[in-house]
Amino acid sequence: MDFAWNDTQRRRYERALSAARAAFPPEEPPGFSRERWRRLAKFGLMGASVPRPYGEGLGALDTARLFEAAGKGCGDTGLVFAAAAHLFACAMPIAGFGAPALRERLLGGLATGELIAGNAMTEAEAGSDVGDLRTTARPVDGGYVLDGVKSFVSNGPVADVYVTYAVTDPDAGHWGITAFAVDARTPGVTAGPAFDKAGLTGCRASTVTFDGCFVPAGAVLGEPGQGSAIFQHSMGWERACLFALYLGVQDRLVERCVAHARERRQFGRPIGRFQSVSNRIADMKLRLEASRLLLYRACWAMDAGEPAVLPAALSKLATSEAVLASAADAVRVFGGRGYLAGDGLAEAVDDALGGVIFSGTSDIQRRLVAMELGL
Numbered sequence: 472m473d474f475a476w477n478d479t480q481r482r483r484y485e486r487a488l489s490a491a492r493a494a495f496p497p498e499e500p501p502g503f504s505r506e507r508w509r510r511l512a513k514f515g516l517m518g519a520s521v522p523r524p525y526g527e528g529l530g531a532l533d534t535a536r537l538f539e540a541a542g543k544g545c546g547d548t549g550l551v552f553a554a555a556a557h558l559f560a561c562a563m564p565i566a567g568f569g570a571p572a573l574r575e576r577l578l579g580g581l582a583t584g585e586l587i588a589g590n591a592m593t594e595a596e597a598g599s600d601v602g603d604l605r606t607t608a609r610p611v612d613g614g615y616v617l618d619g620v621k622s623f624v625s626n627g628p629v630a631d632v633y634v635t636y637a638v639t640d641p642d643a644g645h646w647g648i649t650a651f652a653v654d655a656r657t658p659g660v661t662a663g664p665a666f667d668k669a670g671l672t673g674c675r676a677s678t679v680t681f682d683g684c685f686v687p688a689g690a691v692l693g694e695p696g697q698g699s700a701i702f703q704h705s706m707g708w709e710r711a712c713l714f715a716l717y718l719g720v721q722d723r724l725v726e727r728c729v730a731h732a733r734e735r736r737q738f739g740r741p742i743g744r745f746q747s748v749s750n751r752i753a754d755m756k757l758r759l760e761a762s763r764l765l766l767y768r769a770c771w772a773m774d775a776g777e778p779a780v781l782p783a784a785l786s787k788l789a790t791s792e793a794v795l796a797s798a799a800d801a802v803r804v805f806g807g808r809g810y811l812a813g814d815g816l817a818e819a820v821d822d823a824l825g826g827v828i829f830s831g832t833s834d835i836q837r838r839l840v841a842m843e844l845g846l
């Protein structure tokens with residue numbers, strides 16, 4: 472077992488970290504704009520795992536490490552999350568399952584960030600239970616007509632393309648769902664206004680409605696009926712790689728807390744000399760390193776072609792819960808000033824809270840782990 476990065480990996484990480492720090496100075500408030508999206512795209516994040524010739528063709532571990540650098544260097548966690556959702560839940564299923572003409576039309580633009588994609592799966596009645604979709608795709612001459620409302624689409628209001636899922640055969644259950652890549656300008660597609668979210672504000676999200684929307688047969692990903700498997704494939708990428716951005720956030724929080732605990736004095740000494748404070752920071756470091764090992768292990772399994780459902784579920788659960796606990800601890804370490812808006816600490820709690828919900832809640836990850844254990 473080798474825990475060392477090679478020179479190329481080390482250089483790639485350092486380059487991405489310094490580029491992220493330089494491009495997104497901490498005084499700049501978070502938020503989405505096409506200009507900020509393009510700035511982020513310049514570090515090669517959006518095409519990292521997209522196969523060549525469209526993207527960089529990196530494996531899961533190398534891709535995760537890039538997102539870790541971006542999560543550490545860019546304080547706008549929502550914007551990095553938006554890029555990750557675009558890559559893992561949209562570009563990767565198109566790369567893996569799109570017909571050659573569809574790949575040719577979309578993948579170059581998705582990999583450079585010229586195009587933005589949103590994953591439209593969740594519905595009002597189908598959240599954790601993604602098998603209970605109401606959106607339908609009726610076969611017609613040359614394609615399908617989509618009808619339904621998707622209730623929580625990251626990048627929804629700004630996307631050029633949606634990867635979405637609809638029922639094509641109501642009697643086939645799991646095998647009756649089909650995946651589509653739908654151009655956002657298609658007649659019958661409407662994105663709702665951006666949600667007012669508690670965190671991850673650099674990522675706009677909305678509903679997306681399909682109303683008698685015709686999509687050509689060439690927009691189907693994989694075969695009709697393969698949608699559930701394609702969605703699980705994209706969730707594999709999300710659970711393993713997306714959460715690397717939260718390793719970067721944890722790393723940044725630990726560094727900030729150490730610096731603050733050395734500098735801030737109370738009762739005549741630095742607060743880091745009080746064991747309650749130093750233990751809290753030690754626990755933050757423990758969570759970071761434990762979740763980091765699980766995440767790298769899950770990415771390694773994906774790259775090695777090993778079964779990755781269990782390691783990805785463990786990694787997603789550990790990393791999302793770790794960053795939430797550590798963001799709350801960071802506020803405690805900073806005291807009252809940690810609770811002020813605009814300094815990135817109170818915001819880190821809200822940004823972390825989303826992580827225990829999307830890509831399958833913590834309860835769903837525990838359920839996956841239990842099922843993998845044969846329970």
Ligand SMILES: Cc1cc2nc3c(=O)[nH]c(=O)nc-3n(C[C@H](O)[C@H](O)[C@H](O)COP(=O)(O)OP(=O)(O)OC[C@H]3O[C@@H](n4cnc5c(N)ncnc54)[C@H](O)[C@@H]3O)c2cc1C
Nearest residue numbers: 590591592593598599623624625825828829830831832834
């Ligand atoms: C920031 C953010 C970004 C998102 N981005 C996207 C996106 O881009 N595309 C998209 O399609 N969706 C997206 N979602 C939606 C997300 O996938 C769902 O919110 C999530 O799957 C949970 O579904 P739900 O909200 O309907 O909650 P519910 O499924 O109603 O769950 C409510 C509670 O019940 C628990 N629960 C449900 N079923 C079980 C069970 N079987 N066992 C144990 N506990 C259970 C859950 O853990 C949870 O605590 C996003 C959500 C957030 C917060």
